[in-house]
Amino acid sequence: MDTFFFRIFFGLFRLVLPGSINMEQVHIIVSTKLLMDRRRTPATWKRSQQKETNNGMLMAMFLYALMGLFVGLMILNVPSVMLMMIILHSYFLFMLIMTLITDFSNVLLDTSDSQIILPKPVTSRTLLVARTLHIIVYLGQLVAAIMIFPLVFSFIKYGVPVGVFALLTTLLTTAIGIFLTYILYGLVLRYTSEQKVKDIISYFQIFMTVFFAVGYQVIPRMISLSELDLGFELHWYSYLLPPVWMAGLLEAVHTGSFDVVHIGLIICAVGVPVLAGFIIVRYLAPYFSKFMSAPADGASEQQRKSVKHRRNSLSETWGRIICRSDYEKAAFSQVWKMTGRDKNFRIQFYPNLAYIPVFVFIIFFKNFKDMDQTMAALSEGNMFLWLLYMGVFAVLLSLTLTAFYEHYTAAWVYQSAPISKPGELINGAAKALLIKFFAPVFILLNIAALIMWGLRVIDDILLAMANSLLVFYINVLLSKHYLPFSQQPGVKDQAGKFVSMILRTFLIAGLVGLHWLAIKMGWLVWALIPVSLAGCWFAEKQVKELKWNKIVM
Amino acid sequence: MNVIEITQLKKQYNGNYVLKGIDLQAGPGMILGYIGPNGAGKSTTIKIMAGIIDEFEGEVKVLGMDVRQDPVEVKRRIGYIPELAALYEVLTPVEYLKFTGKLYGLSDQVIADKGWELLKLFDLADKADMRMSAYSKGMRQKVLLISGLMHNPEIIFLDEPLSGLDANAVILVKEILQQLKQAGKTMFYSSHIMDVVEKISDRIILIDKGQIIADGTIETLRASAQQGSLEHIFQSLTASDTETSNTAKEIIEVLNS
Numbered sequence: 001m002d003t004f005f006f007r008i009f010f011g012l013f014r015l016v017l018p019g020s021i022n023m024e025q026v027h028i029i030v031s032t033k034l035l036m037d038r039r040r041t042p043a044t045w046k047r048s049q050q051k052e053t054n055n056g057m058l059m060a061m062f063l064y065a066l067m068g069l070f071v072g073l074m075i076l077n078v079p080s081v082m083l084m085m086i087i088l089h090s091y092f093l094f095m096l097i098m099t100l101i102t103d104f105s106n107v108l109l110d111t112s113d114s115q116i117i118l119p120k121p122v123t124s125r126t127l128l129v130a131r132t133l134h135i136i137v138y139l140g141q142l143v144a145a146i147m148i149f150p151l152v153f154s155f156i157k158y159g160v161p162v163g164v165f166a167l168l169t170t171l172l173t174t175a176i177g178i179f180l181t182y183i184l185y186g187l188v189l190r191y192t193s194e195q196k197v198k199d200i201i202s203y204f205q206i207f208m209t210v211f212f213a214v215g216y217q218v219i220p221r222m223i224s225l226s227e228l229d230l231g232f233e234l235h236w237y238s239y240l241l242p243p244v245w246m247a248g249l250l251e252a253v254h255t256g257s258f259d260v261v262h263i264g265l266i267i268c269a270v271g272v273p274v275l276a277g278f279i280i281v282r283y284l285a286p287y288f289s290k291f292m293s294a295p296a297d298g299a300s301e302q303q304r305k306s307v308k309h310r311r312n313s314l315s316e317t318w319g320r321i322i323c324r325s326d327y328e329k330a331a332f333s334q335v336w337k338m339t340g341r342d343k344n345f346r347i348q349f350y351p352n353l354a355y356i357p358v359f360v361f362i363i364f365f366k367n368f369k370d371m372d373q374t375m376a377a378l379s380e381g382n383m384f385l386w387l388l389y390m391g392v393f394a395v396l397l398s399l400t401l402t403a404f405y406e407h408y409t410a411a412w413v414y415q416s417a418p419i420s421k422p423g424e425l426i427n428g429a430a431k432a433l434l435i436k437f438f439a440p441v442f443i444l445l446n447i448a449a450l451i452m453w454g455l456r457v458i459d460d461i462l463l464a465m466a467n468s469l470l471v472f473y474i475n476v477l478l479s480k481h482y483l484p485f486s487q488q489p490g491v492k493d494q495a496g497k498f499v500s501m502i503l504r505t506f507l508i509a510g511l512v513g514l515h516w517l518a519i520k521m522g523w524l525v526w527a528l529i530p531v532s533l534a535g536c537w538f539a540e541k542q543v544k545e546l547k548w549n550k551i552v553m
Numbered sequence: 554m555n556v557i558e559i560t561q562l563k564k565q566y567n568g569n570y571v572l573k574g575i576d577l578q579a580g581p582g583m584i585l586g587y588i589g590p591n592g593a594g595k596s597t598t599i600k601i602m603a604g605i606i607d608e609f610e611g612e613v614k615v616l617g618m619d620v621r622q623d624p625v626e627v628k629r630r631i632g633y634i635p636e637l638a639a640l641y642e643v644l645t646p647v648e649y650l651k652f653t654g655k656l657y658g659l660s661d662q663v664i665a666d667k668g669w670e671l672l673k674l675f676d677l678a679d680k681a682d683m684r685m686s687a688y689s690k691g692m693r694q695k696v697l698l699i700s701g702l703m704h705n706p707e708i709i710f711l712d713e714p715l716s717g718l719d720a721n722a723v724i725l726v727k728e729i730l731q732q733l734k735q736a737g738k739t740m741f742y743s744s745h746i747m748d749v750v751e752k753i754s755d756r757i758i759l760i761d762k763g764q765i766i767a768d769g770t771i772e773t774l775r776a777s778a779q780q781g782s783l784e785h786i787f788q789s790l791t792a793s794d795t796e797t798s799n800t801a802k803e804i805i806e807v808l809n810s
Contacts, residue, residue, distance in 0.1 A: 025658075028656065035648065112641070116653075121629035121657060122628075
């Protein structure tokens, strides 16, 4: 698809541009960049751990198109043009900005251009043309992927005139999206460092992945919801929003009503994007290329703190409370800090955490209908067991992830340092995961359970906590013993993973089943708590005493 | 005729002068060693001569052209091999060389032939279709050398070109530099590895805190400092001799405490 857009726009550029631009250089720069785009793994696809992608770009486009299909199907169902077009353009604007921020940052904030291309005999005007062409080709693909189905459905439902104008509003919204992205980047770059920007981008990437995960669950359910005739009213402030202008334009075309309100909306819909485009070309783009071609101004001022008088961090405070040996403390604060800082860990872990609310939602509310009834039925039954055991799923995932790290060779320190009890390192890591990832989720879900079911579930909460710890520790014992951050991602053989997963599932199911049976006899829950705790104590002791020959390096 | 002519070159970053008036002339067919401690301004000087940085004070002429007026023509006729350079590592070396070669205006045929031959000679032929993300530091450095030399430049600026190379490759590169000198090309060689600089350079320029503090052959430098190796000359000129041994002493004290 990119070669198609590339050919069209390259031909166009060649016709329009003056001879001083070296079009041969433009061609090689853009085609090389497109080749690299194809090999880059898009942020939304990063979790699948694949090292070399041959066409990650196409995969992402497919994903966007699929999402677009869902939204397109809504067009057939929603009766009001205005409402539907507001939804469609909001969706488009949102998708565009999010993608631009997460994936396109590579292009917009690319400093490698100044290092690799600038030393070559390329004029800055030629480079500017090449960058612009690259951006246009990229945007062309993206917009096509997001909007292809909604546009097709617009043609089908509202006929050719509205379809053609929807094409126009798509382009206008694109201009606004680019403008907003530029402004956002400009603000961030103005007030923070480049490193900060990368951090912020990685949070956007997490958000994006979560959005996709949730979106695929929720949007199909909304299609049936939208059969209901939703009455809606526009407040005065909604006239400030670009999607409303676009929808207004389309409604005017559809109904033929050109009153004052509609004409006002049309003026905004056309005028603001044109103005935005002018500002981008005139001010923002030159500002960015100047900013990016400037040599990195060395390390920014670092705050100097004496090592001795440094404030104790959270991880060290916790480590001192719950870890006894030095090995445990070391592993505890290492895992605590690195899980917060390693981008790959964050991108893989947090989206999975976000599945928890999705699961809760799906289990408790099969769909949006009869919500009141479902709520009433809930407080009767024993559904709270789901909530109580949800936390252990979160932490089990983090356990498998902490073994892997991009710069895994750094793990040589484990082998060169005089470590006599490697099991304590694993125990320290396990404790860090429990405090950092299990405790908050567990506490949150249990507060929810207490609110819904009242104090009668207090014994269940205690048993669930003991059981969760037991499940976690048994998992630590059963899985391969990797030291934290010592393995190359995506290389280790996945054999045996399935079996152990089945085993784990049975284990959790067994304990939950036991718990469920115990509820029938009230006193048994209390009786099981010490049994489960004893199991934890025993398992923890086993972990601590793991020898070097059990550790996989 | 001088191929490099620098007069009163000054460069500031946010009011801090990193180059405080450099004067330098060099003729064709020689190897210039450019040495100095970290942060002395070596890379900045090279970037200015290569037409990459265009905001500076003073006059810089390369091959008779003002680098501010004709940066593109200067770039076309020089080779620039930066230190720890970035390259597009998702590409294979063949693809990367095609990319850079075309930026220098070489034809597809020339790039394919020359690139392949050079890759073979640098012992990378069997890995030519691997993406460079899997390459070691030395292998990447070889690709950078090829991409900086393929258009047969008249002046070559090298910033730590030997970093990461194995012993055989180091010998090979040193030999290549000597041969290029015979062919009348000028090499501007910046490095920390003093014994290499000492052996291959016809002329050595010492720079410290943005100023040239010594300039001449290894023999004249030796005579002025009355000491043996370049390392010692360097220390005595930058007056870091006693300072360094004091620091060493303090480090030992902390270790023992």
